[in-house]
Amino acid sequence: MDFLREIALKTADLIKRSGKTLALTGAGISTESGIPDYRSKGTGLWEKYDPMSKASLSALISDPVEFYNFNLPRWIKYANAEPNTAHRVLAKMEEKNFIRGVITQNIDGLHIKAGSRNVWEVHGHLRTCRCMGCNHKYDFSEAVRQFEDGIVPPKCKTCGGILRPDVVLFEDPMSSDYYRALEALEGCELLIVVGSSLQVYPVADMPYLARQMVIINKEPTTFDSRAAVTAHCKAGEFFEELASILKI
Structure with missing residues (x-):
């Protein structure tokens, strides 16, 4: 039996024994959709740039032109990406009550x-944006349209204030989804961590709220020794194997 099938079998057994299972995903699950991650050694975005100077609230306020020129082309790619095998299998696992x-x-x-x-999108999403002045909501495509028309930073049509995406920037408070996720974790018997280095707080504290963990990540994490199952592999390969075992 190869290693991948062995860990998938162990994970399937843990899932079947668990009364409440949740998944926790990070940037590593989306790399197979063409979205680079942030913290991989040598290639991660925050290995090359200081996140506080590029993706913080103070960076947006102090130099909104640079903020948008750096971030929006990348965010447009994110918004246009398509789910991969790992995303689709997790959706099917929810549908089948795993x-x-x-x-x-x-x-x-x-x-x-x-x-x-x-x-629970604890760091926000790219579906909407809002005015920093009057808080008027827009579809994210409005910020993209203005940016592509050369209006940088994008502006509110009502008051002229700067638009910002509904993502959690560095220095921002956590989203309401973060607190809903904490509630969802109550009584969690198994947490399947996928593609997260578990370095970003406060989310990195979430594994402590689950009785057991499975960690699927290409690189080791500080939680590996606490996990019931650990695999350093591509998420898509693991979930393809898991899906065949769960027959979904």
């Missing part, structure tokens, strides 16, 4: 595109 839902650190919306219904 998991209760997905807590995600990602802003790409791929879990929702894949068909997951219970999704």
